[in-house]
Amino acid sequence: MKIVIIGNGPAAVAAAEAARELDGHCGITMISKEAVPFYSPCPLAEYVEASVPRDHLFLRDEKFYRDQDITTFFGHPATAIGTTARRVTVGSGSDAAELPYERLLIASGARAIMPPIPGLAGTPGVFALKTLADADGIVARLPAARRAVVIGSGFIGLEAAQALVRRGLAVTVVEALSQVLPQMLDAEMAALVETRLRDHGVDVRVNSPAEAVLGGQAGVSAVRVGGQEIPCDLVVCAVGVRPDLSLLAGSGISTATGILVNEFMETNQPDVYAAGDIVEGFDRQGQRRVLPIWPNAVNGGRIAGGNMVAARTRSFRGLDGINVVRIFDLPVASFGSSAGERSLRYAGNGILKKLSLSSGRVVGAQFFGDVNATGLYHELMNKGVDVGSFESELLSPGFGYGCLIPRPPLPTRLAA
Amino acid sequence: MDKAIFTFIDRCVACKGCEIACAVEHSRAKSLFGALAESPHPRPRVRVENAGVHSYPARCMHCEDAACIAACPMGAMTRNAATNAVYVDESKCIGCWMCVMVCPFGSVSADPVAKKAFKCDRCPDRTARGEDPACVAACPTRAMIYATPEELAAHRRQATAMNAAGKPVARVAGNVDLWRSLKGGTQK
Numbered sequence: 001m002k003i004v005i006i007g008n009g010p011a012a013v014a015a016a017e018a019a020r021e022l023d024g025h026c027g028i029t030m031i032s033k034e035a036v037p038f039y040s041p042c043p044l045a046e047y048v049e050a051s052v053p054r055d056h057l058f059l060r061d062e063k064f065y066r067d068q069d070i071t072t073f074f075g076h077p078a079t080a081i082g083t084t085a086r087r088v089t090v091g092s093g094s095d096a097a098e099l100p101y102e103r104l105l106i107a108s109g110a111r112a113i114m115p116p117i118p119g120l121a122g123t124p125g126v127f128a129l130k131t132l133a134d135a136d137g138i139v140a141r142l143p144a145a146r147r148a149v150v151i152g153s154g155f156i157g158l159e160a161a162q163a164l165v166r167r168g169l170a171v172t173v174v175e176a177l178s179q180v181l182p183q184m185l186d187a188e189m190a191a192l193v194e195t196r197l198r199d200h201g202v203d204v205r206v207n208s209p210a211e212a213v214l215g216g217q218a219g220v221s222a223v224r225v226g227g228q229e230i231p232c233d234l235v236v237c238a239v240g241v242r243p244d245l246s247l248l249a250g251s252g253i254s255t256a257t258g259i260l261v262n263e264f265m266e267t268n269q270p271d272v273y274a275a276g277d278i279v280e281g282f283d284r285q286g287q288r289r290v291l292p293i294w295p296n297a298v299n300g301g302r303i304a305g306g307n308m309v310a311a312r313t314r315s316f317r318g319l320d321g322i323n324v325v326r327i328f329d330l331p332v333a334s335f336g337s338s339a340g341e342r343s344l345r346y347a348g349n350g351i352l353k354k355l356s357l358s359s360g361r362v363v364g365a366q367f368f369g370d371v372n373a374t375g376l377y378h379e380l381m382n383k384g385v386d387v388g389s390f391e392s393e394l395l396s397p398g399f400g401y402g403c404l405i406p407r408p409p410l411p412t413r414l415a416a
Numbered sequence: 417m418d419k420a421i422f423t424f425i426d427r428c429v430a431c432k433g434c435e436i437a438c439a440v441e442h443s444r445a446k447s448l449f450g451a452l453a454e455s456p457h458p459r460p461r462v463r464v465e466n467a468g469v470h471s472y473p474a475r476c477m478h479c480e481d482a483a484c485i486a487a488c489p490m491g492a493m494t495r496n497a498a499t500n501a502v503y504v505d506e507s508k509c510i511g512c513w514m515c516v517m518v519c520p521f522g523s524v525s526a527d528p529v530a531k532k533a534f535k536c537d538r539c540p541d542r543t544a545r546g547e548d549p550a551c552v553a554a555c556p557t558r559a560m561i562y563a564t565p566e567e568l569a570a571h572r573r574q575a576t577a578m579n580a581a582g583k584p585v586a587r588v589a590g591n592v593d594l595w596r597s598l599k600g601g602t603q604k
Contacts, residue, residue: 402465
């Protein structure tokens with residue numbers, strides 16, 4: 001069996017490990033445009049902040065690939081997929097190589113969205129924060145930078161803002177919409193986040209779409225917002241990520257926003273699987289979603305890896321849509337919808353918790369300041385548990401798994 | 417199979433002895449008076465929760481297919497190869513709280529002071545010495561036992577058989593009186 005995996009992130013590595021565990025002899029080849037071993041992109045902001053050393057980003061070393069008998073093409077991007085000939089092209093021109101596959105996994109991830117703002121592309125000092133190369137670029141520019149503008153206030157943008165503040169820069173966050181974390185929080189919760197950001201010195205500007213990035217070959221000098229120029233030496237563009245489908249031209253693999261997969265992580269093409277940030281799968285409620293978070297990548301990768309060795313032996317229970325971010329050490333989390341029929345609320349000690357309920361079921365949650373037991377509430381939503389009988393306890397500090405245990409019958413003596 | 421902690425929910429009387437024993441075991445001093453002097457106070461990784469007419473000592477289940485391990489983007493959530501217990505490698509944890517988001521039991525919490533994920537590690541020092549985890553050893557009503565599933569099943573079968581034969585039941589290994597648990601009361 002010849003397995004080819006495009007990508008070297010969590011989904012790709014989880015798949016390779018799952019396949020190797022099931023089959024000690026199958027051929028596994030991994031292709032990645034990045035030249036480094038598997039690293040975690042999640043702590044890149046902490047790396048910029050210097051609270052996580054660079055070597056902690058790497059979750060596998062070169063020895064791992066040798067030990068697992070994985071052939072690697074790192075630093076060589078896959079450039080085409082031939083689903084009829086069952087080949088992947090690596091590299092281009094005279095360096096191009098054709099790799100035949102019997103099973104193919106596409107786990108090449110997402111790319112940072114770079115909106116068509118004049119001057120954004122090509123001006124030195126403008127970075128995304130998606131890859132290790134982006135983070136290295138930001139770190140290299142820090143000594144010369146005093147002021148930064150972060151475009152976008154999703155969780156990457158806010159993590160970047162926080163890291164740059166802690167590295168001593170004056171930071172402005174510009175957000176086109178009317179609140180920060182627009183995908184994650186409602187306006188009330190977002191206002192708490194904005195206050196906390198301002199308390200820590202971040203200049204937060206909502207309703208402020210970036211109009212132009214100014215500067216020249218010497219580097220970025222300002223970002224224009226609402227006709228006003230915000231001077232800066234560094235720009236981080238964090239307006240989101242999108243599945244990178246550039247590789248799929250002519251492959252016949254069906255896509256919408258991402259590669260469409262079923263619960264087995266199969267695409268529409270035979271023996272071609274996809275997992276990780278590039279897929280558009282089903283969430284637990286059966287809706288088609290693109291949900292590029294780490295747990296979905298690892299779980300999807302394991303399913304794909306298992307199924308590549310033994311078809312349809314594993315199926316995905318569904319993508320999770322969960323968000324957690326720390327705003328200057330204060331945790332903020334959400335999942336599901338904030339538009340339930342009713343909302344339960346707990347406020348106190350700087351903590352605000354809201355649960356949305358519909359038809360006696362949890363349909364969403366937003367927590368500010370305390371995220372403990374979020375997983376339990378998420379499970380209540382996923383399982384569709386009727387919370388009517390313990391609704392009043394749901395947001396009390398004593399709520400826990402014990403509250404869900406069905407009342408056992410009182411002990412009765414067994415007949416002697 | 418490996419040993420796990422089993423709970424007899426009808427025997428928990430919410431004395432919270434397990435919470436104290438857990439905090440002491442995870443203190444630097446490993447003694448109650450020493451632990452009280454430490455700052456911050458060591459905190460328990462087991463929590464006695466209200467469970468209807470009963471109470472329940474809630475803690476990590478050390479799931480076979482642990483969501484927290486899959487969710488950890490730092491490789492910090494780890495399974496102990498010797499005991500199969502899931503624990504946090506604090507040198508790798510960055511406190512991103514993804515494990516807190518995915519634990520279906522709410523058993524991983526965010527330690528706001530250390531900024532590390534916080535959960536039951538099933539007392540690796542104690543079990544390596546052949547002792548029960550601190551919560552199990554401290555429970556005065558034996559509401560928790562540390563045994564393999566096979567041991568648990570065998571003991572319960574034996575207790576049921578002895579009961580049917582009208583014979584008194586010997587205390588089983590580990591001094592666990594499963595008879596009392598099955599009967600739900602004292603034996604005549």
